Amino acid sequence: MTTERIRILVADDHPLFREGVVHSLASEADFQVVGQAASGEQALEMVRDLLPDVVLLDIGMPGWGGLVSAEKIATACPAARIVMLTVVEDEDNLLAAFKAGARAYVLKGVSAHELARVVRAVDQGEVYVTPSLAAGILVTLTRRSSAPRDPLEELTERESEILRLVGHGLTNREIGERIHLSEKTIKHYITNILEKLHVRSRVEAAMLVARGGQRETNR
Secondary structure, three states: OOOOOEEEEEEOOOHHHHHHHHHHHHOOOOEEEEEEEOOHHHHHHHHHHHOOOEEEEEOOOOOOHHHHHHHHHHHHOOOOEEEEEEOOOOHHHHHHHHHHOEEEEEEOOOOHHHHHHHHHHHHOOOOEEOHHHHHHHHHHHHHOOOOOOOHHHHOOHHHHHHHHHHHOOOOHHHHHHHHOOOHHHHHHHHHHHHHHHOOOOHHHHHHHHHHHHHHHHHO
């Protein structure tokens, strides 16, 4: 029995570092490096074309930079897990990275073995923060008290539109035809929507939308 390899895209503007990361990842039997990019703009184009499972992004690239690139990639390919690679040990950047859609924040001094472990963990849906920053972030987050938010508010405008169409009973293909996206892209969006809403099926997601509509009507 063979398991599918984790498909990885590496984006960094320093060729020597990028090639080193690619070489170390490619040596792992369960990894497949499907592409390399030297900028955020190039990474977005390749992500749309290749639909990788995991994207490693340098936070300090020229042009868009890693944070803007992460946000654009998360929107274009919601199922792709984004790992930020950086030399910057900074809480503000870390929070901005996760807000942009990253699932891991890794310092470039990490070992090849540890980076491989992070990639596998992120591919499985886990979140990773470099240990030296994790404690400080936990303190920061626990100090912020706020009322629980409606999970539907976490969806982007595009995700909300797709979820409304799911609620109307449309299939992935029908939704794709309606908003001019491929069926595969719609499937990726729905995977992300289910994760954000913490539900297991599109039926449960549609029920959340229906309940939300009822609350608006009763106001």
